[in-house]
Amino acid sequence: MSDAVVGRSHRAPAGRAKLREIIDKSKHLLDLPVTYKLAIVPGSDTGAIEMALWNLLGHTGVEVCCWENFGFTWLADIVGQLKLTDVTVHRADTYGSIPDLAKVNFEHDVVFTWNGTTSGVCVPGDSWIPETRKGLTICDATSAAFGMEIDYRKLDVVTWSWQKALGGEGAHGMIALSPAAIERLSTFTPDRPLPKIFRLVKQGVLLGEIFDGSTINTPSMLAVEDALDTLNWCIDIGGQAELIRRSRRNLDTIARWVSANPHIDFLATDARTTSSTSICLKFRHDVFDALTDTGKADFTRRVCAKVEENGAGYDIGSHREAPPGLRIWGGPTVETEDIDRLLPWIDWAFLETTREFA
Structure with missing residues (x-):
């Protein structure tokens, strides 16, 4: 691409404009609500979902839905690393099935994968998620975003990576936050140390610049060009x-x-x-x-x-x-x-x- 900024700083105006373009085009393609904020974060989808878990959980009870490897991984981190105890697990009986989602209590925060990448099992739509809920819905959507129909208003945190449905390079994740998730970040201080790479808040104030093309670490500007090329292709073929x-x-x-x-x-x-x-x-x-x-x-x-x-x-x-x-x-x-x-x-x-x- 003639305007590629490979070899340039991601902090330079041209580099930051490219990152902002990925954010804007991703929001447009996915039809994210205008009130949601979207950021590029390190560590692929794993980094994005861990960022959500470490920043947001602990305010209330947690419901975790597990039916394949990644759901069980997030459960292990919630219980084993964050040491949360008020955790209800909705576990599938076998690999290939899904738990009874009607039993999920949305008075609590709910963590789940939209699509189980390792089992080929996805949630049957979003009718099981109420419009009004007290807890946050935190969704690992890495192999669902851009490939499946999702009403993002039902989700307070959505994470994905460039290398799944967009077929791009790894290491870069994205995290979308609803107004309810943003409010939680601004009013809740978790009782745990947060690594710098996970921090979304500084002294109680949301780090707004990361939702405008700034990043916590250095992204690959070559991967950025690849992601933009794919997003443009998505738009050209019909969105x-x-x-x-x-x-x-x-x-x-x-x-x-x-x-x-x-x-x-x-x-x-x-x-x-x-x-x-x-x-x-x-x-x-x-x-x-x-x-x-x-x-x-x-x-x-x-x-x-x-x-x-x-x-x-x-x-x-x-x-x-x-x-x-x-x-x-x-x-x-x-x-x-x-x-x-x-x-x-x-x-x-x-x-x-x-x-x-x-």
Whole structure:
């Protein structure tokens, strides 16, 4: 890009203008309420969600919804690191299911992932979240933002990263705050030390400059240019509505393949909660089912290796914390035609591996 500011300071007017442009275009694309503030923060989505947990929790009780690796990670931090004791856990029975969200008490703060990246299980919309609530809703939306329909008015804190639905480089996170979250920051002082990299308040005053293009640490201006290029592409193809349609087309393509093949199924146990971005799958076959957990993991690695050796697909194995299976990224930056090309290779690799284990 002719106006790229790579090699320049992020604090210079030109660098800060680029960061502010990412904030403005992200708010526009996601249709965030005008009263929400948005900032670029360090540490990818992990840094963003940890920033929210460390700054905001402890004012009231906390409800944590867990059904996959990252939800359980935030629970471990809330209990093990923040040492909070008034914590209610809503835990899924199995990987692939979701807890009973009707039991969540919104008098408390609520922490949850919109989409479980490692399980392919997302919340079934937002009807379970009341318009009026006493506690804050704190949502890790890293594999949902830009790829799924979200009413952001139902969320007081939203976090995501550039590398998920936008397909960009890692290390940079974003955090959006509602007026209720901003008020909490201004009136509540947590009884814990806050690392500099997490601080959103100084002497009781919100650090407003980070919502205007300033950053707590030094961002990569090369990654900034990449993010802006992607955001401009998102706008050019039709905005949020088209991004959601692209992701849904990818899921629909895989759903047709699953219906036609008895050896594969979604890890999600309810079609209403099947992710359209991180599409997680499990094998169903007598040979596979008879294997030990170690054998199933080895079987899956061999399937993925055969696909990769032929250049047909990369990094399609499930997350290390998830049951052995496949995870196909279906976010809006992925072309449906490429998924169409991938699926027959998975069928072939599965058949070859089955013969090896039979």
